[in-house]
Amino acid sequence: MENPIKNSLGNLRNGYDYDIQCWVREGLVLPCGHRLSMDCRCAGRKYAGRTIAYARKKESEKIIEGG
Ligand SMILES: [Zn+2]
Numbered sequence: 001m002e003n004p005i006k007n008s009l010g011n012l013r014n015g016y017d018y019d020i021q022c023w024v025r026e027g028l029v030l031p032c033g034h035r036l037s038m039d040c041r042c043a044g045r046k047y048a049g050r051t052i053a054y055a056r057k058k059e060s061e062k063i064i065e066g067g
Pocket of ligand 1: 033
């Protein structure tokens with residue numbers, strides 16, 4: 001039976017992902033809500049509408065590459 005909070009891959013489905021710091025709904029990254037004029041570069045800005053699995057993968061690649 002599927003965990004209601006996390007899917008089988010361990011990715012968050014609904015709530016706040018503390019690792020990459022963005023809100024997640026039904027497995028999709030929600031827009032951060034910062035002002036557009038603010039160059040926030042947060043996960044919610046970069047990955048809005050993407051799957052959390054995609055966002056986490058990209059962020060982990062970035063960490064491995066060292067920035
Ligand atoms: Zn933001």
